[in-house]
Amino acid sequence: MCTAFHNASCLNCQARFGSILFKAEKCNLEEIEAAKVCSVYKKGQVVFQEGAYPFGIYCVNTGKIKLSHCGDDGREQIVRLAKPGDIIGYKALLSAERYTASAIALDDASVCFIPKDLFMSILQKDASLSFEMMRIIASELRKAEVKITHLSQKPVRERLAETLLFIKETYGVETDGFTLNVRLSREEIANLVGTATESAIRLLSEFKKDGLIELQGKKIRLLNTEEITRTANLQD
Amino acid sequence: MCTAFHNASCLNCQARFGSILFKAEKCNLEEIEAAKVCSVYKKGQVVFQEGAYPFGIYCVNTGKIKLSHCGDDGREQIVRLAKPGDIIGYKALLSAERYTASAIALDDASVCFIPKDLFMSILQKDASLSFEMMRIIASELRKAEVKITHLSQKPVRERLAETLLFIKETYGVETDGFTLNVRLSREEIANLVGTATESAIRLLSEFKKDGLIELQGKKIRLLNTEEITRTANLQD
DNA sequence: GAGGCACAATGATGAGGATCAAGTTAAAAT
DNA sequence: ATTTTAACTTGATCCTCATCATTGTGCCTC
Structure with missing residues (x-):
């Protein structure tokens, strides 16, 4: 054990x-x-x-x-x-x-x-x-x-962005300053956001396409925190 | 004041x-x-x-x-x-x-x-x-x-049923044993459930049609708690 | 009683997102 | 290395639910 x-x-x-x-x-x-x-x-x-x-x-x-x-x-x-x-x-x-x-x-x-x-x-x-x-x-x-x-008011896209920031806040980043210091499966990310795994995957690749993040297996690099914050649409 | x-x-x-x-x-x-x-x-x-x-x-x-x-x-x-x-x-x-x-x-x-x-x-x-x-x-x-x-896993219908039970648990019922002992607007109910006002209204009238509840202005009577519980689909 | 106003109800429409299905890559096991 | 398994990805479809629009109802004011 x-x-x-x-x-x-x-x-x-x-x-x-x-x-x-x-x-x-x-x-x-x-x-x-x-x-x-x-x-x-x-x-x-x-x-x-x-x-x-x-x-x-x-x-x-x-x-x-x-x-x-x-x-x-x-x-x-x-x-x-x-x-x-x-x-x-x-x-x-x-x-x-x-x-x-x-x-x-x-x-x-x-x-x-x-x-x-x-x-x-x-x-x-x-x-x-x-x-x-x-x-x-x-x-x-x-x-x-x-x-x-x-959960009851924001679309998945914003919540995913928020979650990425939350993960960064919680576990920090690696020495490069970008890579999230934790390996989560796509399913785990989805379960954190409160959405379906496929939706999380789809949006992650969108974020990648838009240059917000970089994906490499389970590694996630937050390239543009500014823009991610904007995507999260946080007011408070 | x-x-x-x-x-x-x-x-x-x-x-x-x-x-x-x-x-x-x-x-x-x-x-x-x-x-x-x-x-x-x-x-x-x-x-x-x-x-x-x-x-x-x-x-x-x-x-x-x-x-x-x-x-x-x-x-x-x-x-x-x-x-x-x-x-x-x-x-x-x-x-x-x-x-x-x-x-x-x-x-x-x-x-x-x-x-x-x-x-x-x-x-x-x-x-x-x-x-x-x-x-x-x-x-x-x-x-x-x-x-x-x-919120992230259950449909609005189940959450509304759950909310009705929650209200009953919190504020109780009037002497008749059915009427919820609080007057909430439809909007407030919706904001409790985490849905749009129209959806809350629609589902309330469905519940009424199915004989689960009785509506009379802001008065809500829980006629069939059994069935409401079943609708809420609570496991835990 | 007429008007105005907030709230309630119902219908129509569309978008967001879940689900299903299939294919791909990566990892683990033998 | 090869098989097996799990995780990831993408596409297509469907359905729930939010949104918009309209009408109905009660209530208060004048």
Whole structure:
């Protein structure tokens, strides 16, 4: 499956990535550090599965994770992209319900697991941590609401452009300054945009024809961010 | 504009509606009570406006509030319906940004205002309150993600049925057990579903023809909840 | 009661985008 | 290297749904 081990460098890890856990009081962070278990997931492996009950939360150490929500007809909708420092699986834990999304590694990734009881108890006594958690979730919620509006009001073309910018914002670009620093399948891009795979493909080649992007297998280079932004037609 | 006054019955109000604020430690709740200002808004009046900076949060005392997000083309998307006991305007406050949605009274409503500084300072020291806040926001986020999935995968017909059930869940029904306990314009229903007004109207009359609902002006009676649920095609 | 106004309803039309089908490339497995 | 499989691409078709246009209905004002 995946190798599990204790990662002694938790403090370093948090500091490096500015993770939320770093906001916890020191003694609590140390407690987390002692209890956590770090696991390595290969690309495509499932960190947790929609419908399962949560036993704790996860903090992404390295790699990239997609959180996707399976629709009734079986098609997936990617609701979030997580990067190192991000925590995932907190919504189900907080609302004490089953996962509404699956977490799947986009890369080889290492993810720390923090047991439910520990995390919850710390959360209840550590106002600083829960305050920070709240801010993060609130910001996620804002993003989700904007996405809802755009889904119901914007055409696929604009949403695709927006998604490309979002990917860049989330995972950044490679050293050349153009290539998106993640390999997503066309289907995954479509599931992020909320459209059919064929539509995503078609529009990507249009963007390419128009000189906005360059395609090379799964590599996507954003050549003209200006124009992509204009295509996304963002007001706010 | 709207009458503002101190409402001595805050403790009662919270208790009655099981508001989140009731989770605050007692001394903090008293502090909130002392500082809050209650205002009355007439139907259609704006509690806060998208784009403005937040000065505090609001707790709905009586009445119904819609939170709507204005799309780039000016069409509104209703992202939430608030009822007595709910707090609104917290996302902008927590993320220290401008409102991304406007709050507008659907009814004559009375809403309590709690100043920013007070609320934030309490939140940072009151782990119990911020924990509860977190749970609420997390649950909102879950709902939002489901909505995103449905928006991108389900046809309007199913989404309308789902919306009717959602309205029932949120505001309940009148004493007859059928009539939705809120008056929304067709446009508002459409903006809740995420579709054109005409489409909402057309489908509503289809539902009526099929005996699922009864229409009488703005009154909507859910005659056959069973069948509406089936039409909504909910799996999860 | 006549006029005006907002909202509701219905019809006609067209475009955007999903779906189906077929062919192509790329990657993985043997 | 060859087969197998999966992912990508492109074309053709169909259908949902948005848009435009028109008429109908209730409601308030004068």
